[in-house]
Every structure is written in C-alpha cells, then in structure tokens.
Amino acid sequence: MQIYETNLDEEKFKPLQSDCSNCSGLCCVALYFSKTEGFPENKAAGKPCLYLQPDYLCKIHESLVDKNMKGCIGYDCYGAGQAVTAMYKGDTWQSSPERAQEIFNVFMIIFQLHQMRWFLMEARVMGHVKTLAPKINALIEENRRYCSCSSTDVLSLDLKHYKKRVNTLLKETSRMVSDRFPRQSSHHAVDYMGRNFKNKSFDGIDFSMHLLIASDFSGCTFSGANFLGTDLRDCCFNGADLSEAVFLTQMQVNAARGDVNTKLPVFLSRPVTWR
Template identity: 40%
Template sequence: MIYPHGNKSDKELSFLHRALEDLRVDCEKCFGLCCIALYFSAFEGFPVDKEAGKPCINLKSDFTCSVHRNLRERGLKGCTAYDCFGAGQKVAQVTYGGHDWRQFPESANQMFEVFLIMRQLHEMLWYLTEARTLKPASPIQDELSSIFNETEGLTHLSPDSLIELDMAAHRNNVNALLQRTSELVQNKFRGGQKTSSRRQNSRGRGLDFIGKDLRKTNLRGANLRGACLIAADLRGVDLSGADLIGADLRDTDLRGANLRDSIFLTQAQINTAKGDSNTKLPILLTRPTHWSND
C-alpha cells in the first residue's frame, strides 16, 4: 500500500497541524475583508452581484456575517466555498497591526489590494506545506523548503512592498515545484509509469465532467487539476494519489469515495461536495457536519 503522506507519528501530526494553524480561517481576527474586497456574482452562489471594494449586504458593523449560520440553507455556495487560507487575519492583525479600514478609510483600498495578494501567498503556503509532507517528493524537499521559506517571508513585507511584488513570477516558480511534486506522487500510484509533462499539463485543467458518472473510471494518480466535477458521480471511487488542486467539487457525489491519499485538496472544496460517513478524507481535513451519516 502506498501512503504519499507517510505513516505519521502523533508528534509529526501535531507539528503539521501547528504549521497549518496560521493558514486556517479565523474570521474573529479579520475585518470582513473577503466580504468587501472581492467581486461577487449571485450566479456563482453569492448573495447579490457586488463590485470589489463594496461591502456585502450581510456584513455587520462588527465585521461578522448576519447570515453565516444559514449559508447552506440560503444556497450561498459561493460563500461556503471561499477560503482565504488565513490571509484575512494576517493582513488585519500583522500587516496593519489591528487597524481596520473603517477607522482608517484612507488605507482601505490599499488594504483590500494587499488582502488579495496575501490570499495568494497563503494558498501557496498551504499547498507547499502539504508538498513537504509527501514521501514521493523527498527528492525535491530542499527546493520545496527553500521556496516555502521564501513565500513565508514575503507575507511579512510592508503593504507597499507586497503591492510591488512580481506575483506572477513567484506563482510560476511555486507552481513548477507543485507540478513536479504532483508528478512524483502520481507516478507512484501508476506503478512507476511516467507521464510526460506535456501530457500531464493537458489533462485535468479545463476538463469538463459536469454530471458525469465516473464510478468505473480509474482515477488513481489522476491529474484532475482545475477539472470541473460539478455534480459528477464519484461514489466509491478510489482517488488515491489524484491531484485535485483547483478542481470544482460543487455537488460532487463523494459518498464512499477514497480521498485519504489524494493531494492538494482543501476544506473549502470538501464543504461544497456531497459525502457520507464512508468517505475517506485526508488527515488534515474535517468531515462536514451536513454530510449524510448513512
């Protein structure tokens, strides 16, 4: 049996959870940045169409959401799917030292721009943290550690320096290493049968599996990066070693599916999917409370 994350001890798991703690959402330490800095579309499951920089109609004066407990009942899947990877509290409490955009309106637009940049950096840190735990990626651990430290250092820059970052160049460097990590993991699950980078890049991204029945499809070690799996039937499917970075899992049926050793999956993706008590999840993710217990 192949375990890309390895059989971790309690000490190793504790360390990993601590490493990811700053990359988990803590809305109480934020200033509702995602509810104002982002562009919203009602078509994508948000309350209304909203311009970037304009507060959401449900954002309260204390920066909490008036309908947060009823997002699913209201069909606001865009809200339940969004994850800032802890960028909100980082910008609010570290970059701006607890000074919110209502108290200092002159810095509001800059804060919103910095938040969007920080969110990208924190998402990269989430994936890089996982990549560093994957046993098949051991040959490139030094490179992963180096770019992780570089990315983490960028999150502590001043607002002006963050805005001046060549984000595209840095993202390309990170993505190149994540792609190499993915290939190493996928090759393990394909029994060592390598796939060319060109073929790897052509699969996953842009694939349309909306509503498709994939129960008889071999998806072990599959490249599902950016794949559209909305309402797809993956009941009982083994997704071990599959790369799910950026895959759209809204209403995907994952009942009984094995995702324990899939890679680059986030809590936000899982929250939008359908599952049950038999769905096997990666150790760092939590089973949504709304999933069936059948």
C-alpha cells in the first residue's frame, strides 16, 4: 500500500540532513562518547574527539567503516550542526572558547527541534493523513520560528509543551496509517530480538519503541510499518522493502545492515556500509 505522496519533493528535507562540510564539528565535540558504542574513545561532553582536526574535518573519515566506528557512522544531527554553525556567524567553540558551552547547549536544543521537524515533515507527505495537514503545518511553522530565534532566545525556550503537542500529533498520524491495515493482535507479544523473519510481510505493524536488535528481516516488506523510536541496531534488511515505512530515520538506518537491493524512503540516504 502506498503511504507517501507520489512525486514528493525530497529537497525539502535537505535542511534537516547533515552537512558536515558546513559544520564546526559540533557532534564530535559537544557529545559524550563511549568506546563500547562504536566511538574511538571514551570522551566527556565538550571535549574534542582526538581525531577532529583544526579544520573541523575527521582525520580518519575514509576509514571509519574499516575501523568499525559504528557510533560515528550511525550518528545523524538532522542538520542541527550546520544550522548552529551558521547561527554563530564565524564564532565557533574553537575560535571563541568562552562561548563553547553556550554553543553546545544551543546545538542540543536545535537537534531536538530538527528531529521533531523531520517527523512532522514526514507526516506532511503521507497521502492518507491530509485531514491533519493544518495541525502539522502549524507545528512546522512554529518549529521554524524557534529555530530562527537568536541563540539567547533558543536557550530560554521551554519546549515541554511543544514536544507534547508534536508527540500527540505523531501518535494520531500513526493511528491513521495503521487503521488502513488489518489488526495484528498477536504482534505485541512477539520478541523480535535476534530472530529470523526472512521474506515475511510486516505491513502495517507498529514497531514503535520496540527492540529489534540483530533480527534478520531480509526480503521482508514494511509498508506502513511504524518505526518511531525503534532500536534497529544490527538488524539485517538485505533486499527488504522499507520504501513505505513510517517514521524511519537516517540514524536507525545507519545502525542497521542492508544492501544495494534494500529499498528506502526517498528522503533517506543509503548508508555507506550498504554499498
């Protein structure tokens, strides 16, 4: 079943996709890392990674796959890195160390806003939830307003109420999508972790917040399957059709396995490890 509009303009998602060439390496500095999660070292938040160069490029970028740096490969900032770098107009954590903590705090807030906007943009291009369009558009516009505030105003935003409204709307969207498929009452009792489900249909299944770690979904179909907050680390999607999956993110896809035959929604990129 077709979930997304035909001829949708994936360019509209561009501002919410990472552009490391226009970022001051924010994720490689601002975030806490752990070696066990596939980063090169255990590192405190605010400390630059040992491989981050003064020009903000990664010294080992070409060999991240060979070195199995899953954390680095998987991370996606939803375009928050380049947006915050642009907001500070040339001031960076490196050139203005006295502002570094403030820049990191703004990055964390813009990251959350961009992530929510991503889901809202995705909901907006779903063909069967048109009745929700006015509410979705209003929340997207509100989000854009927050993201174009000054850094001082961003820091004083109270996002609790906004987040709650976004979550309510995303749940409503998910419900409308899943109502188009027959009920699968036994689904919630299934333990998906590490199991083999080759060539099955998971159309319309609600995987939201489920742990699917290391399961084999080769050759499966996922039209209308909801992946909001699902843990897909090391899942295998070789030859699977995820092109009509719902609320699937670049970070989830980067953390999973797939191949050249895996179909993805048009607004997601094929991870380098899948080529």
